[in-house]
Amino acid sequence: MTMQTPLGRVRGLGSAKNGTHHWWMQRVTAVALVPLTLWFIYSIVSLLGAGHAAAEAWMASPVNAVLMVLLVIATFHHLQLGLQVVIEDYIHGEGVKIAAILIVKLASFALAVLGAFAVLKVAF
Amino acid sequence: MTYINQATAQVARGRMDTGNRPLSPHLQVYRWQWTMALSIIHRATGIALAVGALLMVCWLVSVAQGAEAYASLNAFLSSWIGRLMLFGWTWSLLYHLANGIRHLAWDAGSGLELDAARTTGYAAAAFSVVATIALWAAVYTMTGAFS
Known part of the structure; x- marks a missing residue:
């Protein structure tokens, strides 16, 4: 029997024992994505209709390769945090909810590695 | 002190059960x-x-x-x-x-x-x-x- 009030229990790191980490990382990745997204739109528009060789040359450039890997990492980190909240809001069955979050997190991780690998394969 | 409903009263008195939390947002009342x-x-x-x-x-x-x-x-x-x-x-x-x-x-x-x-x-x-x-x-x- 604890003498703590419910408020006392959730103070500090809170009931999920995770504090504000989820919220904070969503903001960190959001801030990173603002310039990266604008750069990506500009790059894609400049590559439209230019063909495979141009896209390959673009991705082989060190600056573009690094920015592209950063964009992939920030995108999938941000995306899995966001989808996690959507799943937590709308799926109420505990088993299905955890399974869905697991799939989103694992798939995001795999796709981020795949995307980064593709960039590095062209760059090196 | 009177509250608009049972859940609100429980929150205010720090005695809320996990099964009876007010749901947010109540889309249908907005x-x-x-x-x-x-x-x-x-x-x-x-x-x-x-x-x-x-x-x-x-x-x-x-x-x-x-x-x-x-x-x-x-x-x-x-x-x-x-x-x-x-x-x-x-x-x-x-x-x-x-x-x-x-x-x-x-x-x-x-x-x-x-x-x-x-x-x-x-x-x-x-x-x-x-x-x-x-x-x-x-x-x-x-x-x-x-x-």
Whole structure:
């Protein structure tokens, strides 16, 4: 029997024992994505209709390769945090909810590695 | 002290059971408002962009795989359905970007007043539509059509 009030229990790191980490990382990745997204739109528009060789040359450039890997990492980190909240809001069955979050997190991780690998394969 | 309902009373007295928490938001008791729509669209565009991120990876892989894979992905994206999807993703991205900046400003503590929230909401929505059309118009003017 604890003498703590419910408020006392959730103070500090809170009931999920995770504090504000989820919220904070969503903001960190959001801030990173603002310039990266604008750069990506500009790059894609400049590559439209230019063909495979141009896209390959673009991705082989060190600056573009690094920015592209950063964009992939920030995108999938941000995306899995966001989808996690959507799943937590709308799926109420505990088993299905955890399974869905697991799939989103694992798939995001795999796709981020795949995307980064593709960039590095062209760059090196 | 009287409270509007049992759950509120429990919260106030610090004795809330996990099974009887007030649910938020009670969509059915609110009058429909512009800012609510913007908030829901932010989430919807976020989900759409998660699917769009799959396309981004496909595109990166196609560049790595070679000219043939790149050409076949390009052929799909140049079809009318491909263009429609790209147009949708362009708007989703620009909306989520503009409204996301609005969210970051709120997190920094500014723009939370009713008038400011409404004005920046209109601005984000207007920007996303205008910028999407302008971007596509610019692309079509530059390239004729992309192939």
